[in-house]
């Protein structure tokens with residue numbers, strides 16, 4: 001591909017085509033991903049989201065990677081649904097450190113109808129702060145999706161996790177079809193879709209290709225595509241899983257960028273275990289969104305400060321929202337965070 005060629009938005013990828021992308025020499029793949037990325041995004045901007053667990057643990061599902069499943073003894077402390085006021089306090093704090101999107105996650109198979117008014121209230125209040133809202137609450141029925149959309153929810157996250165072929169190795173309590181139905185209900189309600197998967201769960205390259213094929217062949221590409229690296233939490237069935245090769249992870253990001261040129265590809269769980277160089281390579285491959293908080297649901301995430309310092313060293317700035325006033329407020333918040341980060345600089349360098 002030449003630097004002037006425009007990538008088409010496609011929904012008809014075949015597995016062979018996707019595998020051919022994966023199998024290119026690394027530099028060719030990264031070049032193609034960079035060219036694609038630059039056609040649709042400022043390559044030096046990254047969107048920042050913050051994720052808060054609003055209900056932790058005791059989930060009846062059996063996702064083998066997940067410390068929140070009630071089936072595995074991971075020592076995780078269970079928490080009931082958080083009070084709306086506390087969620088708002090967390091959202092305000094996230095806004096102050098520069099996050100533009102606030103994601104709220106609950107460990108449910110699906111939300112109960114009695115919980116929905118509370119989560120809808122959370123959406124309304126976070127929206128009122130001028131932030132974008134995202135939720136991940138498990139499977140959604142059509143009317144539940146509509147209720148969340150009516151409350152003003154911008155994004156709904158529901159991952160496909162892996163390829164349809166490998167899926168049964170990871171989860172048995174809900175089907176691939178269930179997941180696709182939820183994504184369909186989210187779209188029908190008019191919300192934006194955040195859907196991706198997890199790599200490093202023992203799947204093969206053909207499964208990583210299969211996952212991306214499923215996502216890209218949806219009638220509309222998800223606006224956000226989180227690519228998670230498995231976090232091996234002791235007590236989960238995947239805690240002894242072999243590490244995925246770093247370059248294979250970067251290849252997955254690059255292929256996602258090429259297949260879904262206009263989507264935000266999010267470097268998501270597992271970032272704590274990635275060094276700065278690996279994260280920089282992921283940005284080069286087209287990742288342009290990160291979760292920016294100390295905890296990613298229940299697994300550690302690099303602290304806001306080290307994120308700011310890494311972005312600063314790479315000349316990457318947080319993506320601005322399009323509302324003028326919000327942008328000004330956000331820039332102000334970021335300037336403050338960066339100034340604080342500078343004060344911490346020596347300490348940060350000494351320990352990293």
Ligand code: SF4
Pocket residue numbers: 059060061062063066067068069106107108109138
């Ligand atoms: S990934 Fe979600 S659905 Fe699966 S066990 Fe964890 S919290 Fe439950």
